[in-house]
Amino acid sequence: MSAELSTMDNLNQIGTDYKYGFSDVENYIFKSGRGLTPEIVTKISHMKNEPQWMLEFRLKALALFYKKPMPTWGNTKLLNDIDFANIFYYIKPSEKQGTNWNDVPEGIKNTFDRLGIPEAERKFLAGVTAQYESEVVYHSIREDLEKLGVIFTDMDSGLREHEDLVRKYFATIIPANDNKFAALNSSVWSGGSFVYVPPGVKVDIPLQAYFRINAENMGQFERTLIIADEGSFVHYIEGCTAPVYSSDSLHSAVVELIALPGSHIRYTTIQNWSKNVYNLVTKRAYAYENAKVEWVDGNLGSKLTMKYPAIYLMGENARGEVLSIAFAGDNQHQDAGAKMVHVASNTSSIVVSKSISKNGGRTSYRGLVKVYEDAKNVKCSVKCDALLLDDLSRSDTYPTMEINDQDVNIEHEATVSKVGEEQLFYLMSRGLTADEATAMIVNGFFEPFTKELPLEYAVELNRLIKLEMEGSVG
Amino acid sequence: MSNKNALLIINNLHAKIGDKTILKGVSLEINSGSVHALMGRNGSGKSTLSYTIMGHPKYEVSQGDIKFEGxxxxxxxxxxxxxxxxxxxxxxxxxxxxVTVLNFLKTSLKSVLKRDIPIKELRPMLKAKMQELEIKDEFLSRYVNDGFSGGEKKKLEILHLSLLKPKLAILDETDSGLDIDALKVVANGITSLNKEGTAILLITHYQRILNYVTPQFVHIFENGEITNTGNHELAFKLEEFGYEYFAKANPLASTNSTKEVNYVS
Known part of the structure; x- marks a missing residue:
């Protein structure tokens, strides 16, 4: 029969239509030379007028970075391809930070316009920080929240204006010696968000941070610290994109969340880096008594992502959830997962991981569930579903369980499936083209994730997936 | 013998999956608005015929043709x-x-009718059909066929077809797995579809559903071809004598029927 579904042709289009790959002309206040030295670290700290303790912290971290070996797990081939000497570690794009978009240099403002940030801010956000290269160039927060004592600012301002709070929590959850990339971030960090929500305050609509890399071979090392005080709630969303270049950039963030008793933090990421960006991120949360932490983690872009959002359930009745999706196409490896550490009794955690690989892309789920001795009545459920769109693609699961107590209920379930010819035929027989049918199946597969996003993001994600299925003639 | 105005004309159709030939010379004509029943045993190739008409990529047509409106x-x-x-x-x-049923139906209608029907217009359309098919409202927000009972699946199929109002509906064992109450409801749905002008090709191996949906033509399908054609009587005869009796084109078995019915009328 000559009427083919031409499934392969259509699927090959997914993920190839990256509309954020444009770049701006560089017109910077300061750009460090390539490579990393103690002088550069000192220069960054001095330019930021940091207290001495932070400079010392940075220099110690740098020594750790030099000393620590590269991870010997994950995609070691790609990791060892990183040329640390070729990266720019600090770029200051503008003189000062704007609280009004008109104060942001025009080229940069235009970029954020194209990315839809000011529009989203007007429509449905309680506050925004926009980071360009190493610095936050714009930040805003709704006045009423500010009056309630909510702090939402870039990390550098956080350190300047709330030094005691920062010093109390900074690097307490992810110390510089945690891993090579945490050490790297600790030595050259710049930008990122600092959030503090006072006791009992519920931030009813999301705060958003947007991270944009512009220069080739850029290293972006934002540092985020969120503290939800007792009984408070905050939903923080981050998005990120970068231009397409033929050589690599590096994004290595450290994100620490502190959910004090009875509080609730939801942290949503839509990672859509271009395919020349290494995304090597350490994210960890402490959830105290009756607190809840959720990582909603979407990984669509990047060359290699290694990211395992962790939740330490420190107090009784603490709950943790990781809901993640990953999409790996040609020359992409999404090595993502979750860590749930049950320190206290009566704690529960849920991990739902969904991945799609196509056109030779690779996804891995790498997870840890750890239950401390004496942590009683612990519940944990891990579910990993992988969908392969063709025979070239690959998906692996690497679950680790360290259970030191008997009174534990753990479920682990993993499935790998292919987009079925029968599903495609069924949808096509009802009038959907092969592209539309594939998009519908993929959207359906990701639905448990998209339904957790604010509506605007869910619509955007569905639209992205649909767009990416188009442009092929069957 | 061909009627050029027939809606569907299948002529000497041979189809195979891999190296295995399943359809071995099927010829069939269906006029607009008519009801045909195609009866055959499991494995006789009935479903292959329906998949081949719809264009399943797994089945390769090696000979013959399928024409729709010429x-x-x-x-x-x-x-x-x-x-x-x-x-x-x-x-x-x-x-x-x-994928919710509502989303699926909406997307399908948009593709086929080339018109994006707004939800507030679609809902009342659905509501009327759903009442006829005894389908609850919550059905629309469930995921397509996910965890559906056999009856629910078949009802969704009929609901969907009744919205699409196709010129030709091929119903592949729509009666299988239905209890008698569900069968009646689904059969009524098929009859209404036909009343609105849809020609029906009803594929089944039991005469049971034909008590509710009356065919003008009955074809017996055996080993990849139509062996006998007649009117509704043929279905009763089949029930009485069994498929074995009709296993080969049996002149005795079909004489009466073919005499009475002008097949290409």
Missing amino acids: NSLLNLSPDERAKLGIALSFQYPVAIPG
């Missing part, structure tokens, strides 16, 4: 065939997890 379907993809006005009710509708 044009060959063979180079068309399934969605193009759907847009011409052909619809297939599946014997085993597949689940599409994460």
Whole structure:
């Protein structure tokens, strides 16, 4: 029969239509030379007028970075391809930070316009920080929240204006010696968000941070610290994109969340880096008594992502959830997962991981569930579903369980499936083209994730997936 | 003998899956608005015929042709065939997890009718059909065929077809797996579809559903070909004598029927 579904042709289009790959002309206040030295670290700290303790912290971290070996797990081939000497570690794009978009240099403002940030801010956000290269160039927060004592600012301002709070929590959850990339971030960090929500305050609509890399071979090392005080709630969303270049950039963030008793933090990421960006991120949360932490983690872009959002359930009745999706196409490896550490009794955690690989892309789920001795009545459920769109693609699961107590209920379930010819035929027989049918199946597969996003993001994600299925003639 | 005005003309159709030939010279004509029953045993190739008409990529047509309104379907993809006005009710509708029934129906209607029907217009349309088919409202927000009972799946198929209002509906064992109450409801749905002008090709191996949906023509299908054709009587005869009796084209068995019915009328 000559009427083919031409499934392969259509699927090959997914993920190839990256509309954020444009770049701006560089017109910077300061750009460090390539490579990393103690002088550069000192220069960054001095330019930021940091207290001495932070400079010392940075220099110690740098020594750790030099000393620590590269991870010997994950995609070691790609990791060892990183040329640390070729990266720019600090770029200051503008003189000062704007609280009004008109104060942001025009080229940069235009970029954020194209990315839809000011529009989203007007429509449905309680506050925004926009980071360009190493610095936050714009930040805003709704006045009423500010009056309630909510702090939402870039990390550098956080350190300047709330030094005691920062010093109390900074690097307490992810110390510089945690891993090579945490050490790297600790030595050259710049930008990122600092959030503090006072006791009992519920931030009813999301705060958003947007991270944009512009220069080739850029290293972006934002540092985020969120503290939800007792009984408070905050939903923080981050998005990120970068231009397409033929050589690599590096994004290595450290994100620490502190959910004090009875509080609730939801942290949503839509990672859509271009395919020349290494995304090597350490994210960890402490959830105290009756607190809840959720990582909603979407990984669509990047060359290699290694990211395992962790939740330490420190107090009784603490709950943790990781809901993640990953999409790996040609020359992409999404090595993502979750860590749930049950320190206290009566704690529960849920991990739902969904991945799609196509056109030779690779996804891995790498997870840890750890239950401390004496942590009683612990519940944990891990579910990993992988969908392969063709025979070239690959998906692996690497679950680790360290259970030191008997009174534990753990479920682990993993499935790998292919987009079925029968599903495609069924949808096509009802009038959907092969592209539309594939998009519908993929959207359906990701639905448990998209339904957790604010509506605007869910619509955007569905639209992205649909767009990416188009442009092929069957 | 061919009637050029027939809606569907299948002529000497041979189809295979891999190296295995399943359809071995099927010829069949269906006029607009008519009801045909195609009866055959499991494994006789009935479903292959329905998949081949709809354009399943797994089945290769090696000989013969399928014409719809005078044009060959063979180079068309399934969605193009759907847009011409052909619809297939599946014997085993597949689940599409994460996609709601409402979204599926809306998207399908948009593709086929080339019109994006707003939800507030679509809902009342659905409501009337759903009442006829005894389907609850909550059905629309469930995921397509995901965790559906056999009856629910078949009802969704009929609901969907009744919205599409195709020129030709192929119903592949729509009666299988239904209890008697559900069978009646589904049969009524098929009858209404036909009353609105849809020609029906009802594929079944039991005469049971034909008590509710009256065919003008009954074809017995055996080993990849139509061995006998008659009127509704043939179905009763089949029930009485069994498929074995009709296993080969049996002149005795079909004489009466073919005499009485002008097949290409």
